[in-house]
Amino acid sequence: MEKAEIGLIGLAVMGSNLALNIAEKGNRIAVFNRTAHVTDEFYANAGALKDRIIPCKTIEEFVDAIRPPRPIVIMIKAGEPVDQQMAALQPHLDKGDIMIDAGNANFRDTMARFDRLKDTGLTFIGMGVSGGEEGARHGPSIMVGGTEDSYKRVEKVLTSISAKYNDEDCCAWLGTDGAGHFVKTIHNGIEYADMQMIAEIYGILRDGLGKSAAEISGIFGEWNKGRLNSYLIEITEKVLAAKDPTTGKAMPDVILDKAGQKGTGKWSVIESQQMGIPATAIEAAVAARSLSSMKEQREAAEKIFGAPSNSFPMAFGPDLLRDLELALFAAKIGAYAQGFAVMAEASREFKWNLPMPVIAKIWRAGCIIRSQFLDEITSAFTKSPDAANLVVTPAFSAMVKESLPSLRRVVAAAVTAGLPVPALASALGYFDAYRQARGTANLIQAQRDFFGAHGFDRVDGKDIHHGPWGSGANG
Numbered sequence: 001m002e003k004a005e006i007g008l009i010g011l012a013v014m015g016s017n018l019a020l021n022i023a024e025k026g027n028r029i030a031v032f033n034r035t036a037h038v039t040d041e042f043y044a045n046a047g048a049l050k051d052r053i054i055p056c057k058t059i060e061e062f063v064d065a066i067r068p069p070r071p072i073v074i075m076i077k078a079g080e081p082v083d084q085q086m087a088a089l090q091p092h093l094d095k096g097d098i099m100i101d102a103g104n105a106n107f108r109d110t111m112a113r114f115d116r117l118k119d120t121g122l123t124f125i126g127m128g129v130s131g132g133e134e135g136a137r138h139g140p141s142i143m144v145g146g147t148e149d150s151y152k153r154v155e156k157v158l159t160s161i162s163a164k165y166n167d168e169d170c171c172a173w174l175g176t177d178g179a180g181h182f183v184k185t186i187h188n189g190i191e192y193a194d195m196q197m198i199a200e201i202y203g204i205l206r207d208g209l210g211k212s213a214a215e216i217s218g219i220f221g222e223w224n225k226g227r228l229n230s231y232l233i234e235i236t237e238k239v240l241a242a243k244d245p246t247t248g249k250a251m252p253d254v255i256l257d258k259a260g261q262k263g264t265g266k267w268s269v270i271e272s273q274q275m276g277i278p279a280t281a282i283e284a285a286v287a288a289r290s291l292s293s294m295k296e297q298r299e300a301a302e303k304i305f306g307a308p309s310n311s312f313p314m315a316f317g318p319d320l321l322r323d324l325e326l327a328l329f330a331a332k333i334g335a336y337a338q339g340f341a342v343m344a345e346a347s348r349e350f351k352w353n354l355p356m357p358v359i360a361k362i363w364r365a366g367c368i369i370r371s372q373f374l375d376e377i378t379s380a381f382t383k384s385p386d387a388a389n390l391v392v393t394p395a396f397s398a399m400v401k402e403s404l405p406s407l408r409r410v411v412a413a414a415v416t417a418g419l420p421v422p423a424l425a426s427a428l429g430y431f432d433a434y435r436q437a438r439g440t441a442n443l444i445q446a447q448r449d450f451f452g453a454h455g456f457d458r459v460d461g462k463d464i465h466h467g468p469w470g471s472g473a474n475g
C-alpha cells in the first residue's frame with residue numbers, strides 16, 4: 001500500500017477535523033486513536049476522503065504506514081497524555097522523524113519535551129492551533145515553535161491547511177522551543193478577555209436595560225458591521241438568536257451561568273505575573289470565570305446583599321448604544337495591548353525574537369479572536385516596531401482617545417448600578433494608570449521604607465534613600 005506523507009494521533013473534535021483538512025488538501029494521511037472504535041467511526045464517516053486516509057489500530061501499524069522521515073501530529077488532551085503518547089511512540093520512530101504536539105500545551109511542558117528529545121535524533125515541534133472545530137476542518141491559525149529548519153520540513157503541509165487572509169497564510173514559525181505554545185496561550189488569554197468583556201456588555205443590556213436575548217442579538221449584529229467586527233461578536237449575535245428546541249426559550253436563557261476553563265487563561269495570567277507585565281483585563285476575565293463557577297455561594301450572597309438595582313443610568317440618551325459599542329472597543333484595545341506586551345517581554349526573556357506583526361497577521365483569520373482589528377494591529381506594529389505598547393502607536397492612541405470617554409461613562413454607570421464589569425473596569429484602570437506620568441507609588445515606597453527600610457529613589461536624584469523614620473532616620 002502507498003505510504004502516507006504524514007500521520008495524526010487523536011481523533012476527537014480537533015484531530016478528526018484536522019485529519020480531514022490534511023487529506024482534503026491532497027495529502028495521504030495515517031490516523032490513530034487510543035480508543036480504536038473512534039478510528040473506525042472516523043474512517044466510516046470520511047466520505048470521498050477515505051482514499052487518502054489509512055486508519056490504523058496499533059502504534060506499530062501507524063508508524064509503519066508513514067513514509068520516513070515521518071511527520072506525526074499529536075492532537076490529544078494536553079498534559080500528561082501527551083507525555084504518555086510520546087513515550088509510546090518513541091521506540092517505534094527513526095532518526096529524523098518529527099513529533100508535532102498540536103494541542104494546547106503549557107509552553108513550559110513543551111520546553112521540557114524539547115529538552116528530553118535533545119539527543120535522540122528525533123525532532124519535536126510545539127504548535128498552537130486555533131479555530132475550534134470549523135477552523136480545524138477548513139483552515140485554522142497555526143503558531144509554530146521549534147527550529148526554523150524543522151518548520152521548513154513541514155511548512156508545505158501546514159500552510160496548505162491553514163486559514164488565509166487576503167491570500168496570506170495564517171501559519172508561521174514564531175521562534176524556538178516553546179514559542180508557538182506560548183503565543184497560543186496568550187491568544188487564549190486575549191480570547192478570555194474578549195469574551196468576558198462581551199459578556200459584561202451583555203449583562204448591562206440584559207440586567208441594566210431589561211433587553212431580551214433577541215434584542216441583544218440584534219445589537220451585536222449591528223456592531224458586527226462596524227469597528228467591532230469579529231468572529232466572537234458574530235457568534236454572540238448567533239447564540240443570542242438561537243432557540244432552545246426543548247422549551248422554545250432563547251438558548252442563553254437556559255444555559256447555567258458557570259463558565260468552564262481548561263487552563264490557558266490561567267497560564268497567561270501566571271506568566272504575565274511572573275514577568276511583571278500587567279495583564280489586568282485577562283486576569284479579570286479568568287477571575288470572573290472562577291467566580292462564575294461559585295454558583296451556590298453567589299446565590300447565598302445575593303440573599304444577603306440583594307441583586308443589582310436593574311437600572312442602568314439613562315443619562316446617555318440616544319447615544320447609549322454607541323457608548324456601549326465604543327466602551328467595548330476601548331476595553332478590547334486594552335486587552336490586546338496587554339497580551340502583546342506580555343509576548344514582547346517573553347520574547348526578551350526566552351530569546352525567541354517573536355515577530356509581533358506576524359503574530360497579529362496569522363490571527364487575522366482562522367482563530368477564535370480573528371477580526372479586522374488584527375489587521376490594524378499588524379499595521380501598527382509594522383509601522384512602529386519599537387513601540388513600548390500598542391496603545392502608544394499613532395493609530396491606536398487615536399482610537400483610545402476617541403473611545404476612552406465612552407468606556408469611562410459605561411464603567412461609571414455600571415458600577416453605580418451595581419452591575420459587575422470587572423474586565424471593562426480593569427481595562428479602564430490600566431489606561432488610567434499607564435498614562436499617568438506621576439502616580440502614587442511614591443507613597444508605597446515611603447511605607448515600604450518605614451516598615452522595612454527598603455529604601456527609595458528621590459525625585460531630585462539626591463543620594464538619600466531613607467526617610468526620617470525608624471532605623472533609616474539618619475539616611
Ligand SMILES: NC(=O)C1=CN([C@@H]2O[C@H](COP(=O)(O)OP(=O)(O)OC[C@H]3O[C@@H](n4cnc5c(N)ncnc54)[C@H](OP(=O)(O)O)[C@@H]3O)[C@@H](O)[C@H]2O)C=CC1
Pocket residue numbers: 009010011012013014015033034035038075076077078080081082084085102103104105129130131132133262
Ligand atoms: N476543542 C477545541 O476547540 C480546541 C482544542 N484544542 C486543543 O487540542 C487538543 C485536542 O482537543 P480536542 O479535540 O477537543 O480533544 P480533547 O482535549 O477532548 O482530547 C480527546 C483526545 O485525547 C485522547 N487522549 C486522552 N488521553 C489520552 C492518553 N492518555 N493517551 C492517548 N490519547 C489520549 C482521546 O483519545 P480517546 O478517544 O482514546 O479517549 C481523544 O482522542 C487539546 O490539547 C485541546 O486543548 C486547541 C484548539 C481548540
Ligand SMILES: O=C(CO)[C@H](O)[C@H](O)COP(=O)(O)O
Pocket residue numbers: 104130131132188191260261262263264265368
Ligand atoms: O484553544 C481553544 C480556543 O482557542 C479551545 O477551545 C480551548 O478549550 C478554550 O479554552 P477554555 O476551554 O479554557 O475556554
